[in-house]
Amino acid sequence: MAVATVYHQGWTLDEISWRMFDASSVDPTMLAAIKAAALVEYNAPDYVTYLKRVFSDSPPETLTWIERWGTEESQHGKALGRWAEMADPSFKLDEAFARFRKGYKPAHFGEAGTESVRGSKRGEMIARCVVESGTSSYYAAIRDATDEPVLKEVAGRISSDEYRHYKLFYEVLQNQNEPELSFLKRLWVAVGRVNESNDDELAYAYYCANVPVTEEIAKPYNRKLYSRLAARTGMTIYRRRHIRKLVQMVAKAVGADPHGRLADWGEVILWYLMQRKAAAA
Numbered sequence: 005m006a007v008a009t010v011y012h013q014g015w016t017l018d019e020i021s022w023r024m025f026d027a028s029s030v031d032p033t034m035l036a037a038i039k040a041a042a043l044v045e046y047n048a049p050d051y052v053t054y055l056k057r058v059f060s061d062s063p064p065e066t067l068t069w070i071e072r073w074g075t076e077e078s079q080h081g082k083a084l085g086r087w088a089e090m091a092d093p094s095f096k097l098d099e100a101f102a103r104f105r106k107g108y109k110p111a112h113f114g115e116a117g118t119e120s121v122r123g124s125k126r127g128e129m130i131a132r133c134v135v136e137s138g139t140s141s142y143y144a145a146i147r148d149a150t151d152e153p154v155l156k157e158v159a160g161r162i163s164s165d166e167y168r169h170y171k172l173f174y175e176v177l178q179n180q181n182e183p184e185l186s187f188l189k190r191l192w193v194a195v196g197r198v199n200e201s202n203d204d205e206l207a208y209a210y211y212c213a214n215v216p217v218t219e220e221i222a223k224p225y226n227r228k229l230y231s232r233l234a235a236r237t238g239m240t241i242y243r244r245r246h247i248r249k250l251v252q253m254v255a256k257a258v259g260a261d262p263h264g265r266l267a268d269w270g271e272v273i274l275w276y277l278m279q280r281k282a283a284a285a
């Protein structure tokens with residue numbers, strides 16, 4: 005199966021140099037963001053179930069790769085969670101995750117249908133490519149921004165995994181025998197997925213990861229506030245090169261020239277928006 009050509013064995017938690025951990029290099033804002041990211045990554049099994057339902061009539065290899073992908077995403081959650089537990093011994097991944105699970109249930113995970121919420125399998129894969137473009141550049145930005153050696157290593161490994169996931173979903177996208185979507189439709193799906201980044205998922209993960217249960221009553225969940233806090237690190241750690249890479253990956257996924265004018269403009273606009281958000285955060 006062609007998909008296998010982009011997929012190699014990953015890494016294990018035991019391969020990380022945990023002993024290199026340097027508590028004095030931990031930045032509190034980064035730590036808060038890592039805790040939130042750990043919860044989102046750790047929630048992958050639900051998405052595996054959904055994707056397997058949508059791709060149930062695909063070759064068995066595709067379903068195997070979806071499962072392997074989910075295992076890797078969960079491992080990202082474990083690695084980030086373990087790092088956060090070292091940086092803040094009061095943080096417990098399992099406890100924070102249990103709270104997150106209880107309160108966050110996206111609509112499409114609960115449905116029994118085999119339809120993609122993106123309208124088609126191609127749309128689903130474009131949306132996945134957008135997410136993997138985002139995570140790959142996010143972890144690259146973290147790797148480049150942090151001075152803490154273990155986080156640098158973990159973020160570097162995760163960023164490479166996310167890039168591999170992007171290539172996997174890009175290949176699944178190319179292998180679909182559904183009719184091709186129009187360029188506008190592809191762009192619409194991609195922009196729609198980027199917009200969804202503002203939904204509850206990250207904001208609520210940030211809340212569960214950073215507000216202890218004992219403070220829940222004093223500090224109730226407020227989507228706008230926690231969404232802004234969750235975005236704060238992201239907006240400030242990105243460098244222009246990370247945004248360029250992100251936009252090029254998304255451009256390729258929608259079938260545009262990654263080095264063409266659309267990608268150039270996309271980069272300028274996204275960079276401008278992020279600078280503005282960073283200034284407001």
Ligand SMILES: [Fe+2]
Nearest residue numbers: 045077080139
């Ligand atoms: Fe991940």
Ligand SMILES: [Fe+2]
Nearest residue numbers: 136165166169
């Ligand atoms: Fe990924």
